[in-house]
Amino acid sequence: MPNNLVSSELRIVTAGIGPIDDALINQSSIPTTIQWRLPSDPSLAPILSSIALSDAVTKANEKALTCLTSARPHLIGIDTAANAVDLEKGTFLHAGPPIEWERTSGPLRGALIGAALLENSDETPEGAIRLFENGKFKIEPCHHRGAVGPMAGVVSHSMPMFVIEDSITGRRAYCTLNEGLGKVLRFGAYSKEVIDRLKWIEKVLAPIMHETINAGDPIELYPIVSEALQMGDECHNRNRAGTSLFIRAIGSNLIQLKRPSSDLAACFSFITSNDHFFLNLMMPAGKLAADSARDIPGSTIVVAMARNGTDFGIRLSGTGDEWFTGPCAVPKGLLFPGYGPEDANPDLGDSTIAETVGVGGFAMAAAPAIVKFVGGTSDLALTSTQAMYDITVGEHPLFRLPSLNFRGTPVGIDAALVCRTCQVPFVNTGIAGKQAGVGQIGAGLVEPPIKCFNDGLKRYGEVSKVWLTSQ
Amino acid sequence: MLKHLELRRDVYYDSVILFQASSQLRELDGIDECLVAMATELNIRLLDDLGFKSEEAGNTSTSDLIIAVQGESQEIISRAIQILDTNLESQSTSCSEPHGTQVHRSLGKAVCTANANLAIISLPGPHVTPEAADALREGANVMIFSDGVSIEEEQKLKALAASHDLLVMGPDCGTAQLGGIGLGFCNDLSPGQVSIIAASGTGAQHLSCLLDTSGIGISSIIGVGGRDMSDEIGGSSTLQALRMLDNDTATTHIALISKPPGKKTSRRINKIIRSLETPVTIGLIGDPGVDLTKVARKIATTQNLPFRKPRLKLSGAPATGGQLIGLFSGGTLASEAGQIITDTAGPVAGIDTFEIPTPQAIVDRKDNVILDLGDDRMTMGKPHPMIDGTLRRRIIEKLTLKPAPRLLLFDIILGFGSNPDPAGEIADALDGFLRSHPKARAIASVVGTSRDPQGLDQQWQTLTALGCDVYESNAEAASAIALDLLANNGKFEDAHA
Numbered sequence: 001m002p003n004n005l006v007s008s009e010l011r012i013v014t015a016g017i018g019p020i021d022d023a024l025i026n027q028s029s030i031p032t033t034i035q036w037r038l039p040s041d042p043s044l045a046p047i048l049s050s051i052a053l054s055d056a057v058t059k060a061n062e063k064a065l066t067c068l069t070s071a072r073p074h075l076i077g078i079d080t081a082a083n084a085v086d087l088e089k090g091t092f093l094h095a096g097p098p099i100e101w102e103r104t105s106g107p108l109r110g111a112l113i114g115a116a117l118l119e120n121s122d123e124t125p126e127g128a129i130r131l132f133e134n135g136k137f138k139i140e141p142c143h144h145r146g147a148v149g150p151m152a153g154v155v156s157h158s159m160p161m162f163v164i165e166d167s168i169t170g171r172r173a174y175c176t177l178n179e180g181l182g183k184v185l186r187f188g189a190y191s192k193e194v195i196d197r198l199k200w201i202e203k204v205l206a207p208i209m210h211e212t213i214n215a216g217d218p219i220e221l222y223p224i225v226s227e228a229l230q231m232g233d234e235c236h237n238r239n240r241a242g243t244s245l246f247i248r249a250i251g252s253n254l255i256q257l258k259r260p261s262s263d264l265a266a267c268f269s270f271i272t273s274n275d276h277f278f279l280n281l282m283m284p285a286g287k288l289a290a291d292s293a294r295d296i297p298g299s300t301i302v303v304a305m306a307r308n309g310t311d312f313g314i315r316l317s318g319t320g321d322e323w324f325t326g327p328c329a330v331p332k333g334l335l336f337p338g339y340g341p342e343d344a345n346p347d348l349g350d351s352t353i354a355e356t357v358g359v360g361g362f363a364m365a366a367a368p369a370i371v372k373f374v375g376g377t378s379d380l381a382l383t384s385t386q387a388m389y390d391i392t393v394g395e396h397p398l399f400r401l402p403s404l405n406f407r408g409t410p411v412g413i414d415a416a417l418v419c420r421t422c423q424v425p426f427v428n429t430g431i432a433g434k435q436a437g438v439g440q441i442g443a444g445l446v447e448p449p450i451k452c453f454n455d456g457l458k459r460y461g462e463v464s465k466v467w468l469t470s471q
Numbered sequence: 472m473l474k475h476l477e478l479r480r481d482v483y484y485d486s487v488i489l490f491q492a493s494s495q496l497r498e499l500d501g502i503d504e505c506l507v508a509m510a511t512e513l514n515i516r517l518l519d520d521l522g523f524k525s526e527e528a529g530n531t532s533t534s535d536l537i538i539a540v541q542g543e544s545q546e547i548i549s550r551a552i553q554i555l556d557t558n559l560e561s562q563s564t565s566c567s568e569p570h571g572t573q574v575h576r577s578l579g580k581a582v583c584t585a586n587a588n589l590a591i592i593s594l595p596g597p598h599v600t601p602e603a604a605d606a607l608r609e610g611a612n613v614m615i616f617s618d619g620v621s622i623e624e625e626q627k628l629k630a631l632a633a634s635h636d637l638l639v640m641g642p643d644c645g646t647a648q649l650g651g652i653g654l655g656f657c658n659d660l661s662p663g664q665v666s667i668i669a670a671s672g673t674g675a676q677h678l679s680c681l682l683d684t685s686g687i688g689i690s691s692i693i694g695v696g697g698r699d700m701s702d703e704i705g706g707s708s709t710l711q712a713l714r715m716l717d718n719d720t721a722t723t724h725i726a727l728i729s730k731p732p733g734k735k736t737s738r739r740i741n742k743i744i745r746s747l748e749t750p751v752t753i754g755l756i757g758d759p760g761v762d763l764t765k766v767a768r769k770i771a772t773t774q775n776l777p778f779r780k781p782r783l784k785l786s787g788a789p790a791t792g793g794q795l796i797g798l799f800s801g802g803t804l805a806s807e808a809g810q811i812i813t814d815t816a817g818p819v820a821g822i823d824t825f826e827i828p829t830p831q832a833i834v835d836r837k838d839n840v841i842l843d844l845g846d847d848r849m850t851m852g853k854p855h856p857m858i859d860g861t862l863r864r865r866i867i868e869k870l871t872l873k874p875a876p877r878l879l880l881f882d883i884i885l886g887f888g889s890n891p892d893p894a895g896e897i898a899d900a901l902d903g904f905l906r907s908h909p910k911a912r913a914i915a916s917v918v919g920t921s922r923d924p925q926g927l928d929q930q931w932q933t934l935t936a937l938g939c940d941v942y943e944s945n946a947e948a949a950s951a952i953a954l955d956l957l958a959n960n961g962k963f964e965d966a967h968a
Contacts, residue, residue, distance in 0.1 A: 003636045003711070005588055005612050006666070006691045006719045010650050013581045013611070015602050016593025019858065020616060020655065023887040026924075029652045032585040034575045036594060036602070045597035052604035053627045182513045273512065334490040337497065337506045338521060372491045386573045390580050420601055421576035442490070 037422045041454040044419055047461035050468055051300060051416045057468070060298035064317045065394040065412040067293035068301070068357060072167045073285035074218035078210040084161045084174045085145035089119065093142045095153025095350040096308025097323040101132045101139060105309035107345050110188030110436025111152030112139065117190055118198050119156050125190065143304055143315075146291070147174040148283045148350035150276075151186035151432055151440075152309070159198070160206035164221065164284040169292055173284035177201050177209070180274040186349075187432045187439040208259060208267050215253035221285040224249070224278070225359065226398050229409070234367035235282050236351055236360030237428040237443055242278035247271050279351065286353040293317050293412075298467050300460060301393065302413040305356050305425065305448065309348035309432070314452045316415055319463055324456035326449030331431045333373045333444010345434040347446040352427050358396040358411030361426030361445065362388045365401045366409075370428070373444045384426045385410065391417040391425065415460070418453040472503055472541055475548045476518075478510065478528045479536040489536075492558050499554065501547035502540060507555060510535040579605025587611045591654060599642065600624045607631050607639070615641030615696070616655055618847065622703050625696070629707035638711050644694035645672030645855075648679075655694075656857055658886035659922035663688015665770060666722040668712045670695050670729035673801025674756060674763060676884060676918050677945060678728060681767035683920045684943065685779045690721045695729075697802075702733030706740050713740075717747040726770055728754040728763070730806075756807050759814060762946035763807060781944035784935050786912075793876040793911055795819065795956060796833070797841030798863050800856035800893075804882045804916065805843040808949035812839070815953035822846050830862070834869040839956065841880070857889045860896040867900035876911035879904070880952055882945065883930055885919030892925060894933040901937050913938070914952060916945035 012031040014021055024031050039048065051057050081087040092115050094108055104112070109129075116128035116137060131137040142149045149155055161174040179197055183189040213219060224245045231241035247268070255264055271277045290303045299317035306313055311325040328346035335344070354360030364371065365385035368378035382403060388410035389395075395408030413425055424447050431442035493507045504521055508514040510531035518525045523539045531537070538555065542548040575581040578590050579602070590606035592599050596619020603613045607628070620628075620642035632639045640647050646669065647654040651662060656672055660683050669675035672694055679689050693716070695708035709727070716722045725747075732740065732755070744751045752773060754766030764781060771778035795812065797819075799805035809819045820840045822828055828848055833840070842849070844856040844863055856862060863881065870877060879901075883893045890896055894915075901913055915934050919927045934941045942948035 002718055003612070003638060003715050004718070005638060006649060006693075006715050007721060008588055008650065010589055010652055011585055011587045012589045012591060013578060013585050013587040013606070014591045014593070015578050015581075016591070016616065019888060020591055020593050023653065023655070023657075026887060027652050031591070032575075032581055032587065034578055034581045036578075036598075037576065038595070038598065042597070049597075049600035049604075049624055052601035053624070053631060055631075058608065180513075182516075334494055336490070337493055337504060337517065375491065383573070387576075389573075390576045416601075417577060423576050 039419050040422050040450045041419065044454065044457055047457060048416055048420055054468055057298050057300060060296050060318065061301055061393050061412065061414060064293040064296050064299040064301040067296070068289050068412055069394065069396055069398070070168060071289035071292050073164045073173070073221045073288045074167055075162060075213055075221060075281060076165050076218045077163045077213050078160050078206050079163050080157070081155050081159045081161050082157045084163060085147050085155070087145065087155065087157045089157050090136065091138045091140060091157070092116070093145060093147060093149065093153065093155035094139055094308060095142060095149045095151065095348055096306040097311050097313025097325050098141050099139070099308045099310055103310050105345050105348065106434050106436045107188030107348060107432040108152045108154070108309045110190050111154035111185050113436065114185045114190030114194055115154045115156040118195050119158060141306070142350055143306060146172060146287070148287045148353050149176060149186070150178070150279055150283060150351045151349040151430060152188055153350050154185060158202060160202055162281060162284060164281070164288060165218070166288045166292065171288055171291060173287040173291065175280045175284040177205060178274060178277045178280040180270070181276065181440055183439040188436045189439045190437055204263050205267050205270060208254070208257060208263060211257050212250050212254045215256070216250070219249055221281055222398055225282060225285070226400065228278070229359070229363055229366040229399055230402055232367055232369055234360055234363040234370065234428060236279070236354035237373065237430065238275070238367050238370045239278040239282070240275040242282060243271065243275055246278050246281065282359070283351055283353050286357040286359070289357045290353060295320060298464055300414050300416045300457070302356060302415055305352035305427070306350045307348045307352065309345055312347065312448050312452060314415070314448070314456055316456050316460055319456060319460050322459060324452040324459065326451035329446050329449065331429050331444040331446040333431060333442055335431065335442035336440070339433070339441040343433055343438070343441055345432045347429055348432060349429065351429065355425050355427050356413065358399055358409040361428045362392070362411070363399060363401065363409045364426060364428070365403045368403070373428070387423060388426060390421055391423050415453045415456050418450070419457050422450060424448045424450055424453070472543065473545060473548060474523055475540045475542070475552070476523050476527055477538045478531060479538065492555055495558060496540065496551050496555055499547070499551055501543040502551050503542060505540040505551070507536070507538050510537050577605060578602040579609045582606050582609040582611040589614065589649070591616060593617055596620050596642070600628060603628050603639070604631060607635055607637055610635065610637070612638040613640065614644055614647055614654055614694070615639065616644060617641070618643040622698060625698060626704060629704060633707055633711065638693070638715065639708050640694045641696040644696050646675045646692060647694045648689065648692040653887045656884070656886055656888040657692065658683070658920045659924070660920060661688040663690060664721065664723040665689055665726060666691040666693070666716045666719070666724070667726045667728065668693050668695060668709055668716070670697050670699055670709070671756070671803035673884060673918070674728045674803035676886060677763045677801070677804060678726060678754070678767055680918050680920050681764060681781060681944065682770065684781070685767070685771055685777065687771060687774065687776055691716065691719070697730070700729045700732035700736050700740070702735045706732065706736040709740060710743055713743055713747060713751070717749045722749060724770060724774060725749050725751040726754065726766065727751055728756060728766060730757045731755045756803055757810055762811060764944040764946040781942065781947060783940070783942045783944070783947060784931065785940045786935070786938045788912060788938065793878050794837060795839040795841070795878045795880060795952060796870065797880040798866060799841065799843050799882050800845055800863070801882050801884055801918070802843045802845055804918070804945045805841050807945055808880060809841045811946055811949040812841070812953045812956065815950070816956040822848060830866045830869050833866055834873055857884050857893070860890055860893055864897045864900045867897060867904050871900070871904045871907050876908040878952055878955060879911065879913040880948065881913070881915055883915055883917045883934070885917070885923040885925040885927060885930060887924065889925065894930045898933055898937060901939065905938050912940065914940045914942065914948050916942045916948040918945070
């Protein structure tokens with residue numbers, strides 16, 4: 001049908017000055033008005049205009065969205081970091097963008113020391129520090145090896161890792177097994193109980209889990225995520241339902257293993273007593289989806305968001321391997337008894353892969369219970385998710401939100417939309433103690449620095465200049 | 472310090488709700504430490520860390536709630552427990568604001584949610600294009616009120632619109648009317664069958680008001696932006712508007728007004744016009760002998776309708792002259808007047824002849840000048856002079872201080888969006904100017920309809936009471952001035968000495 005604006009009833013949206021709206025209201029025509037904000041870096045205006053005008057960018061972002069939402073991750077087993085990510089002795093992986101030892105924060109240092117102690121029982125914390133300082137021990141982001149890690153995200157050569165495979169692309173991603181809450185390595189604790197637990201995970205839990213997984217078909221992870229969203233999880237800071245569904249999926253095979261029943265019981269109760277066990281499965285599942293959307297020329301979609309406790313970093317699909325970083329903020333939220341805001345470390349972890357693929361803060365509407373972390377009401381859960389539709393290019397076909405009439409979660413963060421609207425992604429997170437060894441001290445929300453998005457888009461403008469004009 | 476530890480069996484609260492309850496308790500005066508948590512292994516250990524004796528709690532399960540409070544007195548602890556109970560109770564019953572409609576931050580998403588067919592943008596120029604492009608991609612037509620959009624961006628936006636069969640009005644589109652609703656600056660017009668496509672807002676307002684007073688109603692006004700008919704843009708929006716209005720059963724006649732178009736664009740538009748079923752009257756303001764009043768008359772004639780001669784009211788003061796200073800809020804009215812006066816009485820300087828057009832520089836000029844006060848160089852981020860008459864008032868106040876009498880020509884534009892009392896806003900300044908210069912004259916062209924919110928008759932009365940000559944037709948006002956200038960050419964040169 002040809003354009004019939006002149007004979008249709010007007011349905012008007014407005015952006016800009018008030019008198020335009022007033023004149024419409026005086027004529028009984030009530031417009032919908034947007035809350036426009038000046039971009040935090042107004043000099044981006046020309047590149048933002050070129051992006052918005054380009055059909056090729058729209059197509060590139062559609063392609064990125066398809067990749068992000070069509071991965072089908074399966075848990076296929078467990079392997080050591082040495083095999084899984086080819087991790088040599090003396091190299092340690094960590095969460096977030098690359099960082100030098102000198103700039104690492106307390107919890108990341110603690111976790112690196114802990115991993116060094118785990119790998120060499122003769123080592124002392126002081127000795128480990130020296131080896132990191134003099135460069136004998138190397139550190140590298142998990143993301144650079146197809147892995148992700150929650151909080152400090154530290155991985156060393158002997159640690160067991162979940163192996164997740166995308167049945168569509170055959171691509172794999174990896175993550176360690178979740179250690180539980182409290183004093184744990186990922187929050188920078190490295191006392192004997194921490195190391196002992198890691199050893200137990202390596203010697204008892206990992207082999208039993210591997211056998212259990214292999215006793216049945218590979219475990220499809222996205223159906224668990226989808227169902228967990230309907231059961232009150234947002235799959236980043238609340239994984240109670242996901243963990244329950246997971247143990248249900250493996251329970252029968254687990255108890256049939258020919259292993260000492262005390263070991264099987266210990267594994268069973270380790271998983272059921274740790275609500276976040278599923279987080280370490282959801283994260284590599286998300287990593288597979290995000291990685292499949294990488295390196296699409298011209299795409300402005302965010303394919304990684306990660307923090308190392310010092311810097312918050314993002315990667316864009318259209319700008320290759322480069323990280324764009326800004327200072328990590330200290331999360332705002334609720335602290336465990338005995339801790340104050342001064343004890344909190346700036347945000348850390350690769351778990352923001354959740355938000356990158358459309359869950360976590362983006363699925364807050366699914367998890368009204370945890371808006372209390374930020375003193376909010378269940379309405380905040382809805383409005384947080386709704387605000388994310390303004391900075392994303394699509395809706396997830398599998399992850400649906402009961403409270404929004406089963407609308408798909410917002411997915412595919414468009415850096416251009418973030419820069420334009422000054423609306424940064426909502427990120428749910430745990431809060432680590434600032435001192436190495438303290439562990440988790442709370443949970444809350446954190447704002448990524450807008451600088452990463454501005455810098456990313458500026459770089460995008462440089463690398464895509466030729467591409468944009470050739471399309 | 473007293474310690475209180477209690478266990479409540481088989482209750483469940485989400486851990487976050489409990490965190491919050493704990494934090495609230497800790498803030499109470501006299502409460503030193505507290506833990507309200509489900510009795511998980513971790514929390515039991517935490518209890519010991521805080522100096523409570525967890526074994527006192529006996530056998531626990533994770534469905535039990537621990538309440539541990541350390542306070543100054545039993546009284547304080549009891550009050551704290553009461554507050555805790557109230558808080559936990561309110562978690563399940565607290566009611567909150569119903570969640571209203573989502574306020575969007577980007578236009579594309581808002582178009583989508585509202586299923587809108589028109590997006591109106593009045594943002595700073597450099598930030599218009601992303602919003603406009605998104606709105607177009609979501610299927611809405613776009614009106615861009617802002618100026619400061621580059622011509623390259625205009626080209627691309629209009630190409631994008633064309634590929635989706637959508638219309639872009641503007642950039643710098645001040646006036647439109649669709650479905651009886653005035654958009655931007657627009658007059659309260661009676662409904663009818665004539666539709667106007669205009670590359671100029673004030674041109675469209677003047678033409679529609681002239682037709683209105685002749686009893687000829689208006690169906691739609693589509694603004695296309697001042698550059699649309701340049702060869703760079705190629706009349707993209709004009710062509711789309713022509714097609715849309717040709718398909719519109721409510722439109723029986725189309726008026727097209729613009730500055731003279733580029734050569735290529737002119738051929739292109741004429742070709743399309745010949746293919747339309749609806750007759751089109753073209754008025755190219757700036758071509759010799761063309762003005763908006765003549766276009767209005769021509770439309771009436773082709774429709775076989777009577778054209779009422781535009782009203783005027785003269786003060787009766789003798790035509791004593793002086794150099795011309797034209798202070799317009801409407802750009803097209805300024806150029807129409809400039810053209811008419813130049814054709815008859817010789818060249819008139821415009822704003823481009825000023826290095827910096829300050830009010831002082833303007834009143835210091837000794838030649839004939841006509842200024843568009845809505846020009847970017849004059850507004851510099853201030854509201855349009857149709858909304859804010861301060862600049863014009865300042866210039867008139869400065870004229871009052873100059874000894875030379877002047878011929879002062881100005882427009883008053885009424886309608887939605889304009890100043891609520893544009894004549895009143897400059898009345899004191901005009902009064903001062905005319906009283907201090909008995910030989911000066913002030914001539915106004917008033918654009919408006921009798922239904923406009925400012926009151927057409929009131930505006931006329933304000934001006935005539937001050938001793939202004941008032942015209943309904945800007946062209947007639949300009950012609951009268953031209954004759955004055957011609958008659959008094961050179962007479963007042965000495966006054967500037």
